[in-house]
Amino acid sequence: MVEQSVIGRRRVMAGATGLALAAALPLRRARAATPTINIGYFVETKPTMIAKAQGWFEEMAAAKINWIEMGSGAQINAGMVGGSLDIGMGIGSSPSAAGISQGIPYKVIAMLDNIGPAEEMTVRASDNIKAPADFKGKKIATPFGSTSHFRLMGFLKTNGLSLSDVTVLDLPPEQIVAAWKRGDIDGAYVWSPAKAELLADGGAVYETYKELDARGYVIADLFVARNAFAKAHGMAVTGILKAYGKALDLYQSKPDEAAAIVGKAAGVSTEVAAANLKEYDFVPLREQLTSQWLGSPGKPGAFAAELEHTAEFLVGQKSIRRALKLPAYQKGIDTHYLEEAVA
Structure with a gap:
């Protein structure tokens, strides 16, 4: 079930007069109002299914969510180009590299997992x-x-x-x-x-x-956010990542309980869900901000080079026309929402 949007956090300067505060209220409501978020997702045996099943994404984004099941990352790219998607959840590093190379207006905001x-x-x-x-x-x-x-x-x-x-x-x-x-x-x-x-x-x-x-064919699943949506509704984007972090914490602290929830949500047995979950490397949100992975705002991590390598391979396969230089893939990663989510 989805819930009604609530007013987000906003700092009010100390010493503001009652008149000034009253004048600020309409602006506060306007900025906090988040429309229904269109999220492209995959039915997978991962902690994202916990946050989806428990309603944590809606709760922490403070917005309704329209869940759109995807069959591939290419479909997420198409949705981003057409503006029908705001968030892509679980898009692979390969279609993400293709998207950045082709100028699709989104950025990688977090990792879901290192696939292995x-x-x-x-x-x-x-x-x-x-x-x-x-x-x-x-x-x-x-x-x-x-x-x-x-x-x-x-x-x-x-x-x-x-x-x-x-x-x-x-x-x-x-x-x-x-x-x-x-x-x-x-x-x-x-x-x-x-x-x-x-x-x-x-x-x-x-x-x-x-x-x-x-041989360098490292693959990962990622979160991407459409630029215009993220700019207008940054707190909702941060909330999405907080919800995933909460689900990941549950899996790491109570793996049996987590597997039961994931199995039910994905339509498989608890045993199958538990076995599938163990195959992934779910990198903690805070660790994603290190130089080994995505890096912190202003300090790109090593993962951008993986996107560059992937793009070069896709050119060789004639999947995309050209690969860009490393700085383009570094700019295609925006971790300030991730930094806020773990603060």
């Missing part, structure tokens, strides 16, 4: 795929424009495989599951709960992430 092995190649156990050469002639599905697509193409490139060797299909997670059950595909590179469904239906993990991370 949580997105991985899943193949049919009966196909006995044990080596890269065994993928020749196979049909592998992934959501195009996603971090999984980035990783899949990296796997093909690093193993000398081309698109004439492997048929790569563009399918959103729910269609991947359906295609798998029909026998239309031999494997998929995707995240849970879709990945978990494939594994439960005769699938097996073909590990790629360690080699790909070592």
Whole structure:
């Protein structure tokens, strides 16, 4: 359920007269009023589902939220271009790098997670795929424009495989599951709960992430905010991040309780949710402000270089026309809302 908007915090100068205070009230209400926030999100086994299920996003943003389920980060980019989305929650680093490169008017405001092995190649156990050469002639599905697509193409490139060797299909997670059950595909590179469904239906993990991370194909899930919305409603943006921080705290302090909530919200068992959650590296909000990750306002962190590298790869794949220089990706990250959220 969503709740009515409430008046946000505002400092009043000490010693203000009653007349001056009364005159300030209409302005205070006007600045605090936040319209319904359009958030693009994914059904995933992550702490974001806790904050969504518990109503913490609405509570801490002090606004109604219109939740719009996404099938890929490319869809979030399209929504941002068209102005139909204000916040993208869980967009991958690959579509984010593409968005910044193409001048989409948003900024990365926080990380959701460092993905690691949580997105991985899943193949049919009966196909006995044990080596890269065994993928020749196979049909592998992934959501195009996603971090999984980035990783899949990296796997093909690093193993000398081309698109004439492997048929790569563009399918959103729910269609991947359906295609798998029909026998239309031999494997998929995707995240849970879709990945978990494939594994439960005769699938097996073909590990790629360690080699790909070592080769520079690091992937993460992020929060992005449309520039115009964030500028007009900064406190709501900060509230969104506070709500995620609260959910992450619950997962870290009470993982069993958190897994039960996530499982119910994502439509999987508590056991599956618990196993999926353990695969991600959920970087604490305060740690995201360090030089290792996003950095603090005015002091860009190392993650901008990951976005630059990702963009260069996307150019090579002809997914985008050009990559920008590192300062553009540094400017594409705005952590002052994150700093406020942890203050």
